[in-house]
Amino acid sequence: MPDLHEMKETILKYVINEYAEEDDDVTFDTPLISGGLVDSFSMVSLKRFLEVKYKISIPDDKATPEVFDNVNKIAALVKDYL
Amino acid sequence: MGYSNKTKKIYTDQLDAIAAAGLFKQERFIHSSQAADIEVEFPAGAETKKVINICANNYLGLSSHPDVIKAAHEGLDTRGYGMSSVRFICGTQDIHRELEAKMTAFLGTEDTILFPSCMDANAGVFEAILTQDDVIISDRLVHASLVDGIRLCSAMHDTFKHSNMEHLEEKLQLHADKRIKLVVNDGIYSMDGDMAKVNELVALCEKYDAMLLIDESHSSGFIGKTGRGTHEHHGMMGKIDIITTTFGKALGGASGGCVSGRKEIVQMCRQKARPYLFSNTIAPVVVAGVLKVLDILNESTERRDKLERNAAYWRKGLTEAGFILKEGDSPIVPVMLFNAKLAQDVSRDLFAEGVYAVGFFFPVVPNGQARIRTQISAGHEIHHLDKALDAFRKVGAKYGILGLSKQEIIDKYGQ
Numbered sequence A: 001m002p003d004l005h006e007m008k009e010t011i012l013k014y015v016i017n018e019y020a021e022e023d024d025d026v027t028f029d030t031p032l033i034s035g036g037l038v039d040s041f042s043m044v045s046l047k048r049f050l051e052v053k054y055k056i057s058i059p060d061d062k063a064t065p066e067v068f069d070n071v072n073k074i075a076a077l078v079k080d081y082l
Numbered sequence B: 001m002g003y004s005n006k007t008k009k010i011y012t013d014q015l016d017a018i019a020a021a022g023l024f025k026q027e028r029f030i031h032s033s034q035a036a037d038i039e040v041e042f043p044a045g046a047e048t049k050k051v052i053n054i055c056a057n058n059y060l061g062l063s064s065h066p067d068v069i070k071a072a073h074e075g076l077d078t079r080g081y082g083m084s085s086v087r088f089i090c091g092t093q094d095i096h097r098e099l100e101a102k103m104t105a106f107l108g109t110e111d112t113i114l115f116p117s118c119m120d121a122n123a124g125v126f127e128a129i130l131t132q133d134d135v136i137i138s139d140r141l142v143h144a145s146l147v148d149g150i151r152l153c154s155a156m157h158d159t160f161k162h163s164n165m166e167h168l169e170e171k172l173q174l175h176a177d178k179r180i181k182l183v184v185n186d187g188i189y190s191m192d193g194d195m196a197k198v199n200e201l202v203a204l205c206e207k208y209d210a211m212l213l214i215d216e217s218h219s220s221g222f223i224g225k226t227g228r229g230t231h232e233h234h235g236m237m238g239k240i241d242i243i244t245t246t247f248g249k250a251l252g253g254a255s256g257g258c259v260s261g262r263k264e265i266v267q268m269c270r271q272k273a274r275p276y277l278f279s280n281t282i283a284p285v286v287v288a289g290v291l292k293v294l295d296i297l298n299e300s301t302e303r304r305d306k307l308e309r310n311a312a313y314w315r316k317g318l319t320e321a322g323f324i325l326k327e328g329d330s331p332i333v334p335v336m337l338f339n340a341k342l343a344q345d346v347s348r349d350l351f352a353e354g355v356y357a358v359g360f361f362f363p364v365v366p367n368g369q370a371r372i373r374t375q376i377s378a379g380h381e382i383h384h385l386d387k388a389l390d391a392f393r394k395v396g397a398k399y400g401i402l403g404l405s406k407q408e409i410i411d412k413y414g415q
């Protein structure tokens, strides 16, 4: 089982590389979707990244904008399906 | 009649908000045919004014070419005005099929299917060929019509950063297990005038067994040595699985579009693409005009060669005058002003000087990237370009921006 902190770092790194502009300051609890950084279309690819990276399957009805709204919550979700 | 005051207010509030943000779009009425010199009524009700048009997609100057007009007249006389039917009922004439064959030869593909517009081609193609087992990976700056088409289909959608091949490769690896992977790009990006890295795209798509779609709307007719498009420019003729393009820009500028590419893909579109099945295709008069356009382009590269010379002259003139341009070698030459109000003011003053060029600002381009997008045509003569350069110099001097750096313009006018 991956270490939770390491997992959060990995997810944060992906989110920054994927969505952030140079001057965005993104942390573990930055609101991603409600904050406008990630739109609901891009959520699909974020989910895909998590599934491939951690070899899990997240049911579509569990992948809600609320659960994907910051890195802390995303890591908690991934942990549930490991 | 359920149009109550409450409903009406929902719309007036939105319209007011658009106007308050300075984003209300207004049409300018042109009283002449499309050309380098046009007569414009602006604002509505004003006397018409003769201006030089440097914002049309009339790249080859064929929109009002006498031979094209003559061919269109003949088409009207021999094939009539309307079809009153979609293609597969009784809306297909011999000339529709002739145009499809000619486009196939022109683009160097296997087959072609016409659509009422390229917007329709892009709206129809994805849904016709992909399912939820597939993935579309698109450049983040592709045209709105591609974005809409992608949304209409059930395939997964992912994006890569503009022209960033490392990022695309990561995405191709991430989605390696999908049944079909389709990579989507514009050939020339219409806001910046830059070209897709078609050779690198082809190599990556071959490496990861992905299909490649390129929208050639701003390239067909003039990019590449004989004007076939960005695939010709990059030596990739025959390697693009799907090309979509329009007849509404360089190729006569009237209307219509097509999907051209692998035979089976085109056949799938003919069976399943909804804008093809449920909307009348291009009118005979327009088909006849486009056929003539292709004849003209097949006979000689004179027009695209002239366009290339004109665009180089224009770039050089603006650079020497001290403007900041977006790099590129297409006839789309964006003059960067960064501030939205400055872009609007410069556009207005250019119009007063007899030059019609439009300011673009957020949300059409990113915040702080406001610009005047100029588009050069083979229909321009050097005297047009010289007069337009004079106007740019005069207006640039008025605002004190000639020779300034990006930071200096921002310091003076704000982001």
Ligand SMILES: Cc1ncc(COP(=O)(O)O)c(C=O)c1O
Residues within 6 Å of the ligand: B117, B118, B119, B120, B122, B143, B145, B186, B190, B215, B217, B218, B245, B246, B247, B248, B255, B256, B257
């Ligand atoms: C890249 C691109 N694709 C498609 C279109 C739509 O073309 P049409 O006018 O044929 O619908 C445009 C026109 O703005 C375009 O710029």
